[in-house]
Amino acid sequence: MSRRPTTSRRFADSGSIPFVGSLQSKTRSSPLLSVGLVVVGTLLIVGYLYHGSGGRSGDINALSRLEGGASCSLEALRALPFLKKAYGDSMHKVLHVGPDTCSVVSKLLKEEDTEAWGIEPYDLEEADGSCKSLVRRGIVRVADIKFPLPYRAKSFSLVIVSDAVDYLSPKYLNKTLPDLVRVSSDGVVMFSGLPGQQRVKGAELAKFGRPAKYRSSSWWIRFFVQTSLEENEGAYKKFEQAAAKKSYKPACQIFHLKPLN
Template sequence: MSRRQVGSTRRFVDTGSFPFAGSLHSKSRSSPLLSIGLILVGAALLICLAYGGSGIFGGNKIAVSKVEGDFLCTSEVQRAIPLLKKAYGDSMRKVLHVGPDTCSVVSTLLQEEETEAWGVEPYDIEDADASCKGLVRKGLVRVADIKFPLPYRPKSFSLVVVSDALDYLSPKYLNKTLPDLARVSSEGIVVFTGFPGRQRAKVAELSKFGRPAKMRSSSWWIRFFLQMSLEENESAGKKFEQAASKKSYEPNCQIFHLKSYH
């Protein structure tokens, strides 16, 4: 989206449709340096407008819009961060997010005071932006197949948040992945998963994920959690609901609060 905007700015200048292009051209013989300078200033102003938003060149706005369009529950995590802080308090000290486009979640969490954040991206990030690749270079984000044990020691993180990832796993792999998420958490796990019949994977995503998402009911998940000996974190769940009520927050995904293994 941003690249198209930059391209259109260049076309305005090249074709003469830019309002001041004619006058600049007429003065180019007498003062070529002045003309070039004015063109650069005008182009810079248009680029700033095109990229307007929070942060340099509106980078945050672009990241959020991408998340909302592709990964609904990952977007939901970002919306829910203030509520998670109310529900978990000190447990938000060291957070691991697991799911596609985790760079956007990690970037948001790192802006929170007294919060350290890491991410696991289950899929390829060749198309990731420079900011995301920077998080990978720093070791804050890892690309890892969550069908296999995560490269972290037990209880490495106080809270583990997972979104848009478990829906693509069959029960065969869920039986291994979910206990592993519990293994690396010390104080809780929060699972964001799609509602049955409300969210479906786009055709373009099927080849990326290897299989269509399977949206399961809350009763299915509750039975599965019990089979994995994962207990509901009732205290955190109630605090989350209270905070959500005050904010008139209505989630677009199912949210489950679970206790870690002890």
């Protein structure tokens, strides 16, 4: 399930190509030409990443890698069609929890007969106008998920959580994940980073207060057992079958948890 990193290299040694050598002599006399070449080169590389990855979903993948690690919230967006196949009617009333929740909620609200709400666990200081509108309407709210969620049991059919649990210590996970299950009637879909993924530490510490800790699938399975949470094998199989038909390979770990009895 891991994704190969994208690397960029210099395409050729400029000294071995006469035409490139002539360009170099001109760039020494013209700073504007040098800047222009850099801009054109950047556009070509971005265009290549977009075209070679297969459109919009490929563009998300490329940007995710360039940012220094896979964004599980972007992965949740990519996975929505397969979640619909796996959960069917359960996708009619959804709560998303995690950073970029405005993007996920906005996408869900565009689906027919779908109600969606979101919780941003950190801050919305850089939110755009669309996100601020969701907050004003009470659809998206900022809440610290280390404490009980302000919802009654089974308030939502399905809860999707992404880019949130990786920033919690086991002390808080023991409370937060069961609480996410509590507010769902049909279960929780959890997106978690893969071990070995790296992010920009400075940006992490500024927003999340601590770097992400990416745990293995075996760690999560032991955790589910210890906290009396049960994986939803039926939903998992349906999701995998739908994903296989489209050759979808997620860049994050995806776990399906049953609701509480």
